[in-house]
Each structure stands twice: as C-alpha cells, then as structure tokens.
Amino acid sequence: MYKLSDNHPDQSKQTGVVRQANSVGVGQTAEVHQAGRASHASHTSQASHTSHASQIGPANHTGAAGRRVYLDNSATTPQDYRVTEAMMAFMTETYGNPSSVHQFGRVARTAVEKARGQVADLIGATPEEIVFLSGGTEANNLAIQGVAHARANKGHHLITTAIEHHAVLDVMEDLAKNGYELTVLPVDSEGLVSVAEVQAAIRPDTILISVMHANNEIGSIQPIAEIGTLARENGVLFHVDAVQSLGKLPISVIDMNIDMLSVSGHKIYGPKGIGALYIRKGVKIKPMTLGGGQERNIRPGTENVAGIIGFGEACRLAAEGMGGAFAVELLRDKLLNGIVERISDVVVNGPLGDKRMPNNVNVSIKFVEGESLLLSLDMQGIAASSGSACTSGSLDPSHVLMAIGLPHEIAHGSLRLTLGKQTTEEDVDYVLEKLPPIVERLRAMSPLCDCAASQH
Amino acid sequence: MYSEKVIDHFNNPRNVGEIPDANGVGQVGNAKCGDIMRISVLVENDVIQDIKFKTFGCGAAVATSSMVTEMVKGKTVQEAMSVTNKAVAEALGGLPGEKLHCSNLAADAVHAALNDYTEKKMRV
Numbered sequence: 051m052y053k054l055s056d057n058h059p060d061q062s063k064q065t066g067v068v069r070q071a072n073s074v075g076v077g078q079t080a081e082v083h084q085a086g087r088a089s090h091a092s093h094t095s096q097a098s099h100t101s102h103a104s105q106i107g108p109a110n111h112t113g114a115a116g117r118r119v120y121l122d123n124s125a126t127t128p129q130d131y132r133v134t135e136a137m138m139a140f141m142t143e144t145y146g147n148p149s150s151v152h153q154f155g156r157v158a159r160t161a162v163e164k165a166r167g168q169v170a171d172l173i174g175a176t177p178e179e180i181v182f183l184s185g186g187t188e189a190n191n192l193a194i195q196g197v198a199h200a201r202a203n204k205g206h207h208l209i210t211t212a213i214e215h216h217a218v219l220d221v222m223e224d225l226a227k228n229g230y231e232l233t234v235l236p237v238d239s240e241g242l243v244s245v246a247e248v249q250a251a252i253r254p255d256t257i258l259i260s261v262m263h264a265n266n267e268i269g270s271i272q273p274i275a276e277i278g279t280l281a282r283e284n285g286v287l288f289h290v291d292a293v294q295s296l297g298k299l300p301i302s303v304i305d306m307n308i309d310m311l312s313v314s315g316h317k318i319y320g321p322k323g324i325g326a327l328y329i330r331k332g333v334k335i336k337p338m339t340l341g342g343g344q345e346r347n348i349r350p351g352t353e354n355v356a357g358i359i360g361f362g363e364a365c366r367l368a369a370e371g372m373g374g375a376f377a378v379e380l381l382r383d384k385l386l387n388g389i390v391e392r393i394s395d396v397v398v399n400g401p402l403g404d405k406r407m408p409n410n411v412n413v414s415i416k417f418v419e420g421e422s423l424l425l426s427l428d429m430q431g432i433a434a435s436s437g438s439a440c441t442s443g444s445l446d447p448s449h450v451l452m453a454i455g456l457p458h459e460i461a462h463g464s465l466r467l468t469l470g471k472q473t474t475e476e477d478v479d480y481v482l483e484k485l486p487p488i489v490e491r492l493r494a495m496s497p498l499c500d501c502a503a504s505q506h
Numbered sequence: 507m508y509s510e511k512v513i514d515h516f517n518n519p520r521n522v523g524e525i526p527d528a529n530g531v532g533q534v535g536n537a538k539c540g541d542i543m544r545i546s547v548l549v550e551n552d553v554i555q556d557i558k559f560k561t562f563g564c565g566a567a568v569a570t571s572s573m574v575t576e577m578v579k580g581k582t583v584q585e586a587m588s589v590t591n592k593a594v595a596e597a598l599g600g601l602p603g604e605k606l607h608c609s610n611l612a613a614d615a616v617h618a619a620l621n622d623y624t625e626k627k628m629r630v
Contacts, residue, residue, distance in 0.1 A: 417562065421565055422563065422564055425508075425513075458537045459537035494522070495522050495561055495562075495568065496561070498542065
C-alpha cells in the first residue's frame with residue numbers, strides 16, 4: 051500500500067482511499083512498460099516515494115525495484131490525488147441517481163452540474179453546451195457521426211487530416227464507405243495542416259471539418275483559430291479533437307469558432323472512462339444512443355457521477371495550473387536537446403518552438419527499432435511509447451509518421467517521451483543517462499548500422 | 507507479453523556479430539515491416555562451426571535470432587535446414603500471437619545463409 055503524500059500522512063486513513071503505486075500510470079495496451087501491465091493485474095509496491103509529486107501519484111520514484119520514470123503522459127496521466135478526494139464521496143455515501151427527485155438524487159445532480167460548469171469554464175463554453183460521455187473516442191464518434199447524419203440533407207462532404215486519431219479517421223472512413231465523400235488533407239513534414247489547403251477543400255456540399263488541436267504523437271499544434279474562421283465564413287461546422295491540448299494550451303471555443311470539441315478526463319490527471327463533447331448552442335447532432343433522456347437526449351444513460359465529479363475537479367486544477375506549462379517546456383527542451391547531443395543520427399519528429407506541445411518529445415533513432423527501445427527502457431524503469439509497427443498491433447508504423455514523410459525504417463525507430471506535471475529534472479537526467487547505452491547496444495546488433503561507435 | 511526466455515535472449519543475445527571469413531551469409535525481412543535479420547555462417551566438413559547474427563527489429567526478432575544460432579551451432583547443414591520458425595518460437599516458450607507472423611523469421615535467415623553457402627560451394 052502506498053501513501054500519496056508525505057504532507058498528508060493521515061489522508062488515506064481519513065478517506066479510506068486505496069492508493070497503489072502502480073495504479074497511477076495505467077497505460078494503453080500497445081505500450082510495454084510496467085505501468086501499462088499493472089493495469090491488468092493488481093500490484094502493490096513497498097517502495098518509498100519522493101515528496102515532489104505530493105499532489106499526484108508517485109509515478110516516478112526511487113524504490114527497491116529501482117527508479118521508475120513515467121514519460122507516457124500522452125497515453126494517460128496519473129490521477130491527481132485531489133481528484134480522487136473529490137470523487138470519493140460519490141463512490142461511497144453519495145450514490146443517488148442525478149435524475150431522481152429525492153434528496154439523494156438532488157445532491158448528485160447539484161454536483162454533476164457544478165462539474166459541468168468546471169469543464170465549460172476551461173474551454174470558454176456555457177455549462178449547457180457540455181455533454182458528458184465516456185471519453186475522447188466516444189466524443190469524436192458522436193460529433194462526426196452525429197453531424198453527418200443530422201446534416202445529410204445539406205451535403206455529404208467531410209474534411210479531415212491525415213494525422214487525426216483513429217477515433218476520427220476510422221469514423222470518417224466508415225462514413226466514406228456509406229455514401230459520404232471524404233477529403234483527407236495532407237500535412238507538411240512537421241505535421242502541420244495548411245489553412246490554404248483547408249480553404250481549397252471546402253465545397254458547397256461540405257458539412258463538417260474535423261481537425262485536431264494538438265497531435266498525440268508528434269505534438270504539432272494546428273492553426274485552429276484560422277480554420278475556425280474559415281469554417282464559420284463558409285457555413286461549415288468545425289469539430290476539434292482537443293484531447294491532447296485540454297489544460298495545456300488555452301482553448302476558447304468562442305474565439306476559435308469551434309462548433310464541437312472533444313475532451314477527455316484521463317489525459318489531464320482525471321479519471322478514465324469520462325470525457326465530454328462541447329456542442330455549440332444551436333448545433334444539431336443526431337444521437338448514437340437512445341434512452342432515458344439524460345444529457346439533453348444527446349447521450350442518454352445514467353451519468354457516471356464519480357467520473358464527472360473527478361473530471362470537473364481535474365478541469366478546475368488544470369485551469370489553476372496552466373502557468374506550469376512553461377516549467378514542463380523547459381524540461382522538455384532539456385530532454386530533447388540532451389538526446390540530440392548525446393546520440394548521433396537522431397531525427398526530431400514534429401515541429402520545434404511554439405508549434406509543438408510543451409510536453410512532447412518524439413525522435414527517430416536511426417538503425418534501431420522502437421519496440422526494442424521500449425523494452426530496454428522499461429527494464430530501466432522508464433515508460434515510453436513508439437510509433438513502430440511492433441507497438442501498433444499492425445504491420446505498418448504509425449500513420450502520423452508516415453504522413454510526415456518518414457521512410458519506414460526511420461518510423462520504426464521512433465520514440466515518444468511525453469512529460470507530465472509530475473516530471474522532475476532528475477527524471478530527465480535519468481533518461482539522458484540510460485538512453486545512450488541502450489541505443490549503443492541495439493545499434494551494435496543492427497545490420498543497418500556499421501557504426502560500432504555511434505556515440506559522440 | 508514476452509516469456510522469460512525471450513527477455514533473457516533479448517537482454518543477453520548469443521552470437522551477435524558477423525563472421526569476417528563466413529562462407530555463407532543470408533538476410534531476410536525488410537525495413538517496411540520493421541524486421542531485418544542477417545546471419546553469417548562458417549561451415550566446415552558440413553558442420554556449422556560458427557554462426558553469428560545481426561538483427562534490426564523488436565524483442566521477438568532479436569530473441570529468435572539469438573535462439574536459432576544456439577539451436578543450429580554444431581549441427582550439420584541438413585539438420586539446420588530442418589529447423590523451422592515454429593520450432594524456434596517453441597524453444598523460446600512461445601511468442602505473442604501477433605509476433606508469430608511478423609518477427610519469427612530467424613530460421614528463414616539461417617536457411618538463407620546455408621543456401622548461400624551451398625550455392626557458393628557448387629560454383630567452386
């Protein structure tokens with residue numbers, strides 16, 4: 051059993067919160083690191099933790115099993131302990147159904163509506179424009195399918211980009227097989243969409259443009275406000291997948307002329323299984339599920355009350371902590387520059403400067419393969435991810451790395467390290483110490499590399 | 507996802523490298539799928555005296571390469587030709603399902619090296 055904070059030694063007793071070291075970094079199935087595997091089996095750790103991450107889980111600490119450094123925060127984040135605290139009552143004594151008339155229900159309803167306001171505040175929306183649902187994937191599905199079906203009488207043309215998440219691309223491609231026409235815009239070598247190309251793609255029968263705010267793999271930030279203006283001028287609805295940017299970049303659905311925006315709880319130190327779709331007042335979308343009328347009939351089903359409360363609190367904390375992005379960016383630069391300085395033949399994937407997410411490092415390390423890198427890093431306690439085919443479950447490397455024009459062998463050697471608010475300079479130093487010898491070892495094994503001495 | 511044996515062979519691969527005076531070299535796989543294995547052999551009196559590998563690929567690709575070198579070293583050419591990819595995977599205690607079709611090429615690489623040896627011998 052693991053206490054989250056030295057500063058709050060009695061918290062776990064007071065609230066009965068169960069806190070496990072290895073539940074903080076629950077990775078997606080494609081990742082090979084320890085935190086991801088721990089999500090499939092309960093696990094306790096006796097390791098002591100450092101106090102720097104007192105507000106959120108002890109994702110990174112030194113313990114009996116060696117140091118653990120979680121740099122896969124774009125896959126998921128450790129849940130902030132204040133989020134867990136906010137949720138606890140709604141997983142125990144406050145169990146009413148928000149739709150019920152009695153006081154049990156009313157208490158839950160009040161809390162859900164407060165959380166709706168917290169989510170709305172973070173993106174500059176009004177509470178009634180927020181629909182809670184299960185997460186980013188469902189939000190993207192509902193936005194795109196909902197608009198395509200509601201506006202089928204106006205047109206059948208959809209526009210998106212080649213580097214969207216599969217929760218957008220797959221929905222778009224499915225619609226394209228069922229009577230809709232789809233334009234998938236290319237991106238440049240830095241993973242940026244051209245506003246002029248969006249403009250050129252708009253037709254009289256275009257009903258929807260969907261462009262992600264920030265890319266999950268290479269961290270490129272798209273010109274959302276410019277595309278929003280263009281969409282509004284042309285009477286086309288504009289959907290933005292903001293799962294990666296929420297809480298990290300300023301978002302104003304009004305200023306950016308966004309009609310629908312997908313967001314998720316677990317990317318911002320909130321719970322998994324909760325997200326929201328912002329739908330601008332007046333925008334009609336056809337629900338995918340029918341039932342009891344919750345969430346204005348757009349997403350019926352009894353609310354995930356504890357999840358909603360946690361998501362609301364996570365949004366509140368994100369708004370508070372927005373200024374911390376600069377500190378993360380400094381660490382990111384140290385990590386990125388450190389890798390490029392210490393290892394030869396490294397390609398940086400994605401843009402540099404203010405068009406890159408402040409927490410994203412993505413490099414291709416030539417002559418080595420991504421999964422081998424991840425396995426080797428995992429053995430040193432470092433959690434990362436890769437766009438290699440071996441980690442995608444298919445034979446092809448990431449569609450994002452292909453879209454920015456990387457050759458296959460370079461794409462297979464990609465390494466993504468995504469920092470979080472719990473990341474410390476010691477974490478960065480540890481990675482910079484461990485990564486070069488790992489690369490050297492793998493390169494010594496590689497038939498693509500005659501570089502016996504790859505370090506410089 | 508990987509067995510302990512796979513992790514052991516990945517961490518401590520046997521017979522890594524290239525034989526300078528090899529009399530058979532074979533390479534399989536391609537960069538597109540992300541796995542390339544190169545095996546060099548030194549065959550004397552029809553017996554594999556030495557074998558080394560170099561592999562670009564995932565954990566399974568490295569481990570199968572390492573394992574196959576152990577399995578065929580000291581064997582006759584004919585014995586080595588009868589070692590299958592399936593047998594290599596089994597010797598490692600199995601591989602995750604998705605790896606069986608993409609990264610399980612090590613026996614093919616040995617066969618390619620031995621075919622190269624046989625062809626060179628016939629030309630002499």
